[in-house]
Amino acid sequence: MKKLCLIGADGQLGTEISMALSDDARFHCTLLTIKELDLLNTDKVVEYFSNNSFDFVINCAAYTAVDKAEVELELNDRLNYLVVEKLADLCRKQDAFFIHISTDFVFDGTKCSPWTESDNTNPLQAYGRAKLKGEASVTKGIVLRTSWLYSPYGNNFVKTMLRLGSEREQLNVVNNQIGTPTYAYDLARVIVTICLDKNYKKKNGIYHMSNEGVASWYDFACSIMEYGKKDCVVKPIPDSAFPTAAKRPNYSVLDKTKIKEQFGIEIPYWRDSLKQCIKILKEYES
Numbered sequence: 001m002k003k004l005c006l007i008g009a010d011g012q013l014g015t016e017i018s019m020a021l022s023d024d025a026r027f028h029c030t031l032l033t034i035k036e037l038d039l040l041n042t043d044k045v046v047e048y049f050s051n052n053s054f055d056f057v058i059n060c061a062a063y064t065a066v067d068k069a070e071v072e073l074e075l076n077d078r079l080n081y082l083v084v085e086k087l088a089d090l091c092r093k094q095d096a097f098f099i100h101i102s103t104d105f106v107f108d109g110t111k112c113s114p115w116t117e118s119d120n121t122n123p124l125q126a127y128g129r130a131k132l133k134g135e136a137s138v139t140k141g142i143v144l145r146t147s148w149l150y151s152p153y154g155n156n157f158v159k160t161m162l163r164l165g166s167e168r169e170q171l172n173v174v175n176n177q178i179g180t181p182t183y184a185y186d187l188a189r190v191i192v193t194i195c196l197d198k199n200y201k202k203k204n205g206i207y208h209m210s211n212e213g214v215a216s217w218y219d220f221a222c223s224i225m226e227y228g229k230k231d232c233v234v235k236p237i238p239d240s241a242f243p244t245a246a247k248r249p250n251y252s253v254l255d256k257t258k259i260k261e262q263f264g265i266e267i268p269y270w271r272d273s274l275k276q277c278i279k280i281l282k283e284y285e286s
């Protein structure tokens with residue numbers, strides 16, 4: 001049985017991973033939320049990992065408020081960089097395989113074809129810069145870059161659109177930022193596949209993982225309204241009409257060739273996964 005530690009277990013991705021592992025007898029899973037272990041308390045983190053050892057440590061905790069990160073620079077840097085550096089170091093010391101989650105926001109969006117793992121990074125905002133420094137500290141393990149994450153749990157674009165779709169008759173959504181939505185359930189399944197791979201130790205490095213396909217936020221919003229059966233008209237606008245504190249890449253579609261080849265996985269198309277998530281949200285409503 002593999003000993004696995006899941007950090008950030010009550011975030012959107014953490015919840016999906018803990019659900020995916022809950023009945024799996026191949027793993028003994030320790031779930032950590034901020035209540036059990038506050039990552040900002042370095043002494044406690046060091047103490048925890050000197051008393052507990054694992055085969056895998058999966059870090060789903062992060063500072064994810066991309067716009068707020070422009071002012072909460074120190075907190076963003078601590079959680080997305082220094083904490084990751086410390087966890088990576090503690091994992092190396094106890095020979096645990098570290099799986100860490102990063103972002104498409106390490107790219108500047110100036111390319112017009114999907115970004116590969118070997119493409120040059122150039123984050124446009126504080127969040128991406130801290131996540132990139134965090135990535136670099138993972139020398140034994142896997143960094144999974146993902147994009148536009150959503151799930152039935154926590155706050156995300158899908159849940160916001162469904163709520164606004166009930167409240168409003170019309171909504172403006174940006175159509176010149178292109179990427180791929182990712183259902184946290186699909187990413188969680190890939191993480192389980194990685195942990196079950198016989199040769200995972202030889203597969204160190206950075207991998208890209210989002211759903212298949214391409215969308216603008218406008219396309220994404222239109223599909224959410226359609227599958228959620230909301231009578232709300234979505235109008236496309238340029239991002240210049242919707243200024244945000246943090247700059248975002250205009251094109252951040254991730255190339256997933258490497259992860260598909262290395263782990264033999266098939267990735268669902270984003271519209272199919274979106275339908276699944278909205279179905280679950282509807283079940284919770286009724």
Ligand SMILES: NC(=O)c1ccc[n+]([C@@H]2O[C@H](COP(=O)([O-])OP(=O)(O)OC[C@H]3O[C@@H](n4cnc5c(N)ncnc54)[C@H](OP(=O)(O)O)[C@@H]3O)[C@@H](O)[C@H]2O)c1
Nearest residue numbers: 008010011012013034038039061062064101103146148149
């Ligand atoms: N969301 C996206 O669109 C997106 C896109 C690309 C990449 N990512 C990356 O994907 C990963 C998972 O994202 P997510 O959307 O699942 O994030 P999330 O829902 O915001 O979850 C983050 C988790 O981190 C925990 N956390 C924050 N500060 C902590 C601390 N001091 N000690 C311990 N735990 C702490 C949070 O706990 P509390 O809730 O109690 O604070 C929460 O459980 C992150 O690495 C993120 O950068 C996300």
